[in-house]
Amino acid sequence: MPDLGKYADAVLSAYALSVVLIVALIVVSVLRSNRMRTDLQTIEKKLKTDG
Amino acid sequence: MNLNTLWEYANPKKFIQTTDRVLPWVAGLAALTLGAGLVWGFFFTPDDYRQGSTVKIIYLHVPSALMAINAWLMMLITSLVWIVRRHHVSALAARAAAPVGLVMTLIALLTGAIWGQPMWGTWWAWDPRLTSFLILFLFYLGYIALWAAIENDDTAADLTSILCLVGSVFALLSRYAVNFWNQGLHQGASLSVAPGERMAMTFKLPLYVSMAGFVLLFVALVLMRTRTEIRARRLRVLIARQRMEHA
Numbered sequence: 001m002p003d004l005g006k007y008a009d010a011v012l013s014a015y016a017l018s019v020v021l022i023v024a025l026i027v028v029s030v031l032r033s034n035r036m037r038t039d040l041q042t043i044e045k046k047l048k049t050d051g
Numbered sequence: 052m053n054l055n056t057l058w059e060y061a062n063p064k065k066f067i068q069t070t071d072r073v074l075p076w077v078a079g080l081a082a083l084t085l086g087a088g089l090v091w092g093f094f095f096t097p098d099d100y101r102q103g104s105t106v107k108i109i110y111l112h113v114p115s116a117l118m119a120i121n122a123w124l125m126m127l128i129t130s131l132v133w134i135v136r137r138h139h140v141s142a143l144a145a146r147a148a149a150p151v152g153l154v155m156t157l158i159a160l161l162t163g164a165i166w167g168q169p170m171w172g173t174w175w176a177w178d179p180r181l182t183s184f185l186i187l188f189l190f191y192l193g194y195i196a197l198w199a200a201i202e203n204d205d206t207a208a209d210l211t212s213i214l215c216l217v218g219s220v221f222a223l224l225s226r227y228a229v230n231f232w233n234q235g236l237h238q239g240a241s242l243s244v245a246p247g248e249r250m251a252m253t254f255k256l257p258l259y260v261s262m263a264g265f266v267l268l269f270v271a272l273v274l275m276r277t278r279t280e281i282r283a284r285r286l287r288v289l290i291a292r293q294r295m296e297h298a
């Protein structure tokens with residue numbers, strides 16, 4: 001860990017906030033992508049079986 | 052590249068097939084580059100003689116601000132393609148990019164405030180660049196809300212495209228506000244080719260890597276989210292068709 005001196009709080013909070021926001025964006029995007037793929041597969045299968 | 056070849060990707064099926072192969076590579080490269088840029092910047096760069104360790108915030112602040120503006124410009128191009136050519140994939144790509152741009156703008160605003168407090172003695176100032184960034188953030192929120200508020204996809208794409216054209220003024224202002232108005236606290240461009248004080252290579256190289264990481268992350272997320280929007284649109288069409296058959 002580098003010595004951040006008197007600005008440690010500012011630097012660490014900037015990195016923590018940014019990482020949290022980026023990870024949250026990735027997680028939300030991946031979850032929605034998976035859900036949409038499953039929902040679409042389900043309805044397409046249902047439509048096929050219904051004729 | 053032949054322009055006709057480019058239009059082939061406006062076909063949703065072709066877009067999904069191509070991105071099936073491309074997306075894992077872009078995502079992997081984004082993780083590597085972004086990780087390398089941030090680790091390099093945080094752990095292996097020295098403090099600045101004036102700004103101390105706060106200079107390490109530059110590896111987040113500058114790339115996120117860059118992407119906040121460029122995401123809107125990408126949305127502008129895809130919105131224009133929608134208006135002129137009526138390709139659904141382009142409208143959906145603009146929709147997919149908006150939340151990514153919103154998060155990038157938020158990161159730029161937050162890291163700017165955190166950096167500004169010890170350097171300027173204030174979290175916020177009604178400086179031209181800061182203010183135009185705040186307005187850009189509000190435009191992103193409005194754009195996302197407008198897509199969500201309108202049920203008909205084509206109408207939503209039309210109206211959000213117009214909003215995107217209007218918001219482009221603020222995207223450009225965010226970039227050039229410092230040049231237009233010679234006032235405020237915010238400094239000029241960090242990476243300028245104009246004569247004057249230059250950033251040392253020790254800081255510049257990890258910044259370039261971090262910027263490349265943010266660009267790749269943006270591309271990966273937009274590709275993935277556009278695929279999701281294409282599927283969501285198809286799902287809405289199928290559900291509507293099913294309802295009509297049962298009615």
